[in-house]
Structures are given as structure tokens and as C-alpha cells.
Amino acid sequence: MPAADLVLTGAQVRTLDPDRPTATAVAVREGVITAVGEAADVPDWRGPGTEVVELGGAHLVPGLVDAHSHPVWGLEMATGVDLSGVCDLAGLRAELAGAGRIGGWVLGHGLDHNAFEGRPIHHGLVADVLGDAPALLRLYDGHSALANAAALAAAGVAGPRSFDQRAEVVCDASGRPTGHLVEHAAMDLVTAVAPRPSDAERRSRLMELLSAMAATGLTGAHVMDGGDLELVAAVARETVLPVRLRFAPWCMPGADAAALRELIALQGRGGRHWLVGGVKFFMDGTVEGGTAWLEHPDCHGRGTDAFWPDPHAYAEAVRTLHSAGVRTATHAIGDAAVRHVLDTVASLGPSGRGAHRIEHIETAPDELLPRFAELGVAASMQPPHTGYTRDDGSDEWSRRLGGERAARAWRLRDLRDAGATVALGSDWPIAHYDARAVLATARRPKGAAAHRTGLTPSQALEGCTGHAAAAAGESGIAGRIAPGFRADLTALGVDPVLASADELADAPVELTVTGGQVVHRGAR
Numbered sequence: 001m002p003a004a005d006l007v008l009t010g011a012q013v014r015t016l017d018p019d020r021p022t023a024t025a026v027a028v029r030e031g032v033i034t035a036v037g038e039a040a041d042v043p044d045w046r047g048p049g050t051e052v053v054e055l056g057g058a059h060l061v062p063g064l065v066d067a068h069s070h071p072v073w074g075l076e077m078a079t080g081v082d083l084s085g086v087c088d089l090a091g092l093r094a095e096l097a098g099a100g101r102i103g104g105w106v107l108g109h110g111l112d113h114n115a116f117e118g119r120p121i122h123h124g125l126v127a128d129v130l131g132d133a134p135a136l137l138r139l140y141d142g143h144s145a146l147a148n149a150a151a152l153a154a155a156g157v158a159g160p161r162s163f164d165q166r167a168e169v170v171c172d173a174s175g176r177p178t179g180h181l182v183e184h185a186a187m188d189l190v191t192a193v194a195p196r197p198s199d200a201e202r203r204s205r206l207m208e209l210l211s212a213m214a215a216t217g218l219t220g221a222h223v224m225d226g227g228d229l230e231l232v233a234a235v236a237r238e239t240v241l242p243v244r245l246r247f248a249p250w251c252m253p254g255a256d257a258a259a260l261r262e263l264i265a266l267q268g269r270g271g272r273h274w275l276v277g278g279v280k281f282f283m284d285g286t287v288e289g290g291t292a293w294l295e296h297p298d299c300h301g302r303g304t305d306a307f308w309p310d311p312h313a314y315a316e317a318v319r320t321l322h323s324a325g326v327r328t329a330t331h332a333i334g335d336a337a338v339r340h341v342l343d344t345v346a347s348l349g350p351s352g353r354g355a356h357r358i359e360h361i362e363t364a365p366d367e368l369l370p371r372f373a374e375l376g377v378a379a380s381m382q383p384p385h386t387g388y389t390r391d392d393g394s395d396e397w398s399r400r401l402g403g404e405r406a407a408r409a410w411r412l413r414d415l416r417d418a419g420a421t422v423a424l425g426s427d428w429p430i431a432h433y434d435a436r437a438v439l440a441t442a443r444r445p446k447g448a449a450a451h452r453t454g455l456t457p458s459q460a461l462e463g464c465t466g467h468a469a470a471a472a473g474e475s476g477i478a479g480r481i482a483p484g485f486r487a488d489l490t491a492l493g494v495d496p497v498l499a500s501a502d503e504l505a506d507a508p509v510e511l512t513v514t515g516g517q518v519v520h521r522g523a524r
Helices: 039-045 071-075 089-097 149-153 184-191 199-214 228-239 257-266 311-323 335-346 366-375 384-386 396-401 412-417 433-443 457-463 466-471 501-505
Strands: 004-015 024-029 032-037 051-054 058-061 064-069 106-111 135-139 144-147 170-171 177-182 218-223 242-249 273-276 279-282 328-332 357-359 379-383 422-424 489-492 509-514 517-521
Touching: 004 039, 004 242, 004 489, 004 509, 024 039, 032 039, 051 384, 058 422, 064 422, 064 433, 064 466, 071 199, 089 106, 089 184, 106 422, 135 149, 144 184, 149 177, 149 184, 170 184, 177 184, 199 228, 199 509, 199 517, 218 466, 218 489, 218 509, 228 242, 228 273, 242 357, 242 501, 257 311, 257 433, 311 328, 311 335, 328 335, 335 357, 335 366, 379 412, 379 466, 422 433, 422 466, 433 457, 457 466
Parallel strands: 004 051, 004 058, 064 218, 106 135, 218 242, 242 273, 279 328, 328 357, 357 379, 379 422
Antiparallel strands: 004 024, 024 032, 058 489, 135 144, 144 177, 170 177, 489 509, 509 517
């Protein structure tokens, strides 16, 4: 065997490989694991140029993967003042009163719907503290925003608009915009005229973000958007991306045959540590925004429409992509949306098994759960989202759905028990990217889901390793520590299976290796 480029030794290795569950040393060459063994094997693996890393008893597992993230598109979303700590209207007003300007605008992100304390979202609530400055405040869900009167004027938005997708410029009884922009097409009216970071800033921020992600143990992310592929390609040519990125560009309502051909042509494009591999759809929006597709209306009478005004057009687009060998991921939060995606995959027949996935699945009735395993549809879920709800059901999400549907929240364990593949992620910047928090919260959900049984420690670890690999169709090359698999590895200061959720959330990250490259070293 040729000498290894990198040898990790002195580790307690959980391989997740049934043929060899444990080891103490791993050899890597040209980004691939070449051997798994014990300390006594290390001399046989070494050569003059081998780097040997002594892990001092750290716990080595397959590289952790965030199965739903937006690290490139999110750079613009996460611009301006961080409003994620705001709990009420008084706090929001205080933050905005002291906010700095970016190109003369006030930009904010991460704003919780609950901060409005049940009031309709309206720019009048913050008008006096913003003065003449245009302002765009993104709500945490990424599907809605509040624009003030100056920002609406800058964008030429003076009344309602029509869109190909289910989106809305919310207006009052007299037809004047309230500033509440619901879904991407409506928000794009204002983001098109708002300041955005320069390419140089975005390149710098991308590497800072990916490095910070790697410092939490992340080695990969399934990027649920097209991002800016030219930007990513340029950065990847200059340096090694610390986190492996797998992109799924969006297919939006109104996409014609030419648009589908373009998406098909993008598949396989990539470079070192990045790849286009799939297409992302939206079947609905969010519960808090009133755009989740529900089988029964929410408490405001909203939620009975799909994001695709013609759901059959969605199904036809999926069939076209599937016939071309393209994997799909569909955002589906409400029960009607989840059901429609499952029905669409069922219409593909046996060839649809293992090629498609559903993102979020925030509420689903019992009868839908076995269908995930029956159809081979992966469930991609984000445990940190449970933190936007409250145990007592007083939050906007729970109130809109009502007690019965809120009781079916984030059924991580139920889906696993039903035999489904359950991949875990953060949905950054909707929630923090810290992989340790994803693992911990999967074991101990918060808010409306707190009464539900979380995943076992082993299931949570699988959600960020083997099940994430399966959701991407990569089970043969990723998700375990075995010869021939990608050298994506995470070393933690605690055993992620035996440690408590609290210990895991604060665990030291001793080493992160992506594609055989050491991208983070801990203090040890």
C-alpha cells in the first residue's frame, strides 16, 4: 500500500461500519481512507511525507454533515443587525433605534415572528425609530420580511402584485402595502434595490463562515439553493473549501422546458469540495407566514394553497427531472404539502426509490409516516427549528396550527421508528450551523416538540453521517469510516453516543478533516 498522506492515531474511532465498528487509527491518501486499524499498524502506513496526528483519546467519527444549509445565499440574508435575540416589539424598536446603516439602509435578519406579540406585521410599528432610512428586516424563516415605507418607495411597490408562485405583498383594506412581504418573489422586489455585499466581501465572508462551520465539526453541507456557483468556483480555485458543498438549485413555479434543461445541464458541475447534485423545489412556505400548505386552514383561515399554484405542474417537473436521473429535494412543511410530494414520488414507480427527499416536515399525520420508508423518500429535518416554538403553545407557529396539528410537530423519532432515512441539518441562517447543537437538539427537541421522544444518541449521529449520505445518494462513498470512503472525519472531545446532550453541545472539536485536508485543529 502506498504511504499515507495523513495518519490519525490514538483515537477512539466509531466507524459506523458494521464490518469493523471500532478502531484506534486511520490512514488517508489523496482524500480517501486507505486503512482502518490500530496503533500497531501505523508504521506500515507511514512514509517520509506522512503527517501523523496523535488524537490523545479523542472520539473520531465520520465527518458530520449539515443536510440542509444555505452558506452562500445566506451571506446576503445574514447581512446587517442580528435580530435573533429580539423577543418583543419594545426590544425590536430598541435594536432598530441603534442600528447602523449599510449604504444608507437599515438591514436586519433573524427576526422572530413572536416579537410582534400577535399584532399584524406592519411598518408603522417601527416607523418612528427608523426615520427616513429605508429598511428591510428579514424574518427568521427566510420566507418573509418587513420593509418600511421608504424601502417600498425605493422599490416602486405601491400596491398588490401578482406572481407565478404563491407570494404576496400584503396590503391593508385600502390597498396600501403594510410592508409585510411574503415569500421569495415578493421579497425580491425590495432586495433588488437594497445594498448587498461586494463580491470581495462575499468571498471573504464565505471562507470565514465555512471555517467557523468546520470548527463545530462540520465537513459537509447539502446546500438547498443554487448559491452563486461562480463565486464558489473562484474561491475553490484559490484555496481548499473547509466544508464540502453539494448544491441543489431551485426550480420555481413557471419553470418551462428550457429551464428544466438548464437545471439538468448543471448537474455534475463542480470542483474540489463542491458539486451540483440535485434540484430543490418548494411545495409550500411557512406556518408563521400563513403559506404552509395545510389540509385544513390555520386559525386565520390561511394555508390552503400550494406554493405551486398548479400542483400538477410541480409533479410534471419532478417527473421530467427524474427521467433525466436528477435527484430532487422538496420543501414541504404542512401536511397537505408532504402528502402531495409523497404522492408524486409514488407516481414514479419503483425507479423513484432512494432518489428523492422532503425537507422540513413540520407537521404530519400518522398515516403519512410509513410511506417514507415504503417509497424510499428521505426525511430531511432541522431539530434547531423547534426552538422557535414554546412549550405552552403560545408561539405563532403553535397558535396558527392549533393543538392537534402542533402535537404532530417534528416527528423525528416517529419517522425513524417507521423505517425512514432521517437526515439532520440546521437550515443556516434560519438556525445556527453548530453541528453539535443539531445533534443535541435531535435528542432533546424544544418547544412544541419537547413532549415528543427525541432520537437516540446513535440515531442522531447517523442523522449527520450515514443518513445524510443516504439522502444525497452517497452511501457508497460517505457516512462511515472504511477503506475507499471519503476522508471526511470529525474528532470530538466526548463520545457523541455516550455523552449527555448538554456535554455534546459544548464538546471540544479536536480535529476536522475534509477530503483528507485538516481544516480545523482544536486546542489539544
